[in-house]
Amino acid sequence: MIAAFFAPIAGEAGLGLRDDAALLNAPQGRGLILTKDLLVAGVHFFENDLPGAIARKALRVNLSDLAAKGAAPLGFLLGLALPPDWTPDWLKAFAADLAADAQDFGCPLLGGDTVKTPGPLTLSITAFGAAPAQGMVRRDAALTGDALYVSGTVGDAALGLRLRLNREEDRGWIGALGAENAAFLADRYLLPRPRLALIDALGDHARAAMDVSDGLAGDLTKMLALAGLTADVALADLPLSQAARAALEAQPALIETICCGGDDYEILCAAAPEKALALEAGAKAAGIKLTRIGQARRGAVTPIFRNAKGEVLRFERASFSHF
Ligand SMILES: Nc1ncnc2c1ncn2[C@@H]1O[C@H](COP(=O)(O)OP(=O)(O)OP(=O)(O)O)[C@@H](O)[C@H]1O
């Protein structure tokens, strides 16, 4: 199975997937960044998602973590637990799209492990990256006064998930969206866009960063709490897509899903005031939208989100949590 499906798509350091391990030459003088994400059918994706979409998501959520650290991808290991109903065609499609993303993002497959499971399809990817010359961009390093930024737009994927679930109570706003907006949101759920184009700007100019995977409100809380900080965020400053705006107009309560739903895979970062303009210029040069959403300040309270009237929003759950 490995010789047929994975060896042909493996990188050079994978030694043809014929050895017990891979041999990766760590970059001279740069830290090695390691990250791992585990994905389970029914929890992180739908069992009936196309095999290629599952493969791409598994790699991309890991690449998003590397991007947040300013790390350049070096390679990855794949752990695959296949349910009894797996087929060669499924695995072939899975490997083909995995190979395409590995190529596009410059992150070769170096090895892994494959087993059978009585449970749902489960995948784990461990990705390796080279730290920026200045050192890894840490999650805990924000300081009071830092400008806070988020890349891309937030909330699209969480709306896309609700769209996909198509619950009775969501039919109203889903019906009001229009086909183009609906397709956009569905795609944002299915296929994360790791912001690797930002790694130089982050390495050069960001003080702290993390990727937004569980929801902006909760992830902002996580990043700032590590540094004893908080922030005030005006909803008007959040970068929302046209599709998310349309959903919100039809159903204002969706603001909670937008801020707390997760699956964004955008970058949240903090920059010293004197570095803010350079960070913005770096993102612009990289072709990635970066929006200033607030400023870090000292405080033990969770970040406060305010609506256009200045009212404080109360979120039931600030982010996705497994437990
Ligand atoms: N089972 C585990 N064993 C060892 N370390 C763990 C384990 N689970 C999580 N960690 C570590 O805890 C830290 C936070 O992990 P977490 O998965 O919450 O990261 P995250 O970036 O917030 O989430 P995401 O998985 O959405 O990227 C990381 O350093 C991670 O390596």
Ligand SMILES: Cc1ncc(C[n+]2csc(CCOP(=O)(O)O)c2C)c(N)n1
């Ligand atoms: C089918 C399905 N149901 C629910 C969700 C929502 N979801 C699951 S895990 C997660 C956070 C990131 O994961 P982790 O923290 O494990 O890295 C989110 C937002 C989904 N993606 N697919």
Ligand SMILES: [Mg+2]
């Ligand atoms: Mg992360």
